Amino acid sequence: MSGQLFVIGLGPGNASQVTPEASHAVAEAEFFFGYGPYVDRLELRPDQTRIASDNREELSRANAALQRAAEGAKVAVVSGGDPGVFAMAAAVCEAIEKGPVEWRDIDLTIIPGVTAMLAVAARIGAPLGHDFCTISLSDNLKPWAVIERRLEAAASAGFVIALYNPISKARPWQLGSAFEILRRHLPGDTPVIFGRAAGRPDERIEIVKLEQADPAKADMATCVMIGSPETSIVERAHKPPLVYTPRFSTESSQ
Structure with missing residues (x-):
């Protein structure tokens, strides 16, 4: 039975x-x-x-x-x-x-x-407010060349990108390589969110610009989010900034 x-x-x-x-x-x-x-x-x-x-x-x-x-x-x-x-x-x-x-x-x-992506997003605002995708940087189950192609395609298409498994002792170089790929397609001031252990006592949420993004800020407990060109940072005088992606797109259909 x-x-x-x-x-x-x-x-x-x-x-x-x-x-x-x-x-x-x-x-x-x-x-x-x-x-x-x-x-x-x-x-x-x-x-x-x-x-x-x-x-x-x-x-x-x-x-x-x-x-x-x-x-x-x-x-x-x-x-x-x-x-x-x-x-x-x-x-x-x-x-x-x-x-x-x-x-x-x-x-x-x-x-x-x-999931970690949703927990991090809720902590920082609404970075997933418009189209987004999720990519694992682990090449244990797929070749790194496939990951590179998917990063290129996602950045070119204007998706917000959430990266899982961004870095480990066995592959410390891959997040840096991912940032290099994304910088070829996205503005340097695109927001990048390092969201570690969202909701736990050791939580750490940090916002930087893509041009300044340092892979050393991440570990395997980190979900890394890269905004689209339309993602905005809303500064607040006495509170942490909000990061959100507008529900509408201003991109041309051409």
Whole structure:
């Protein structure tokens, strides 16, 4: 008899940003699979079991969770942010596609969460007020040449761009290369937002101009947002500035 599998988004790290739907699923599940720091966010009961693994073991984690669910258990796979944004929902779907046919009968519920991009945007104003896109700078699962082409296309098209996985010890150069590409297409005064750990005690939000953007300001807990040519900074005398992208576009159709 098949059990149930929840894929749960825990938000950016602030407990108040976990949705009621996610909290209900956590209360119902018996086994919890996830990257160690995400599983550690949970306050589990003695009758609930956590099974932590490394961040690069997404597919094997999904396989293990599905196998446990196929045996009749109520299982949760947890992600930070939203599970459908560069996270575990895609790994679970891939595992179902490639796995035993009986896995397709498992009762699967994917529960959305507040992703880092939305948490950072809310802290700073409304930088995503008009068309935007999201790009991961990690080349673990796609070639760097593909990332370069997508950055070129997004900047040329006038999208606001949110960058996930901007930098790591294994690839410290990629965010700097991304900025070089973007500077070829965007004005030097385009706003860049470094949003680290939005909503957590160690939160750091910083606004700079693209021409001054320093990749050293980012780490893997940072979502980097690059405005479009229409993105504005609204200075306020006694409060932090607002960054927003107008809901209308002034670009010509030509």
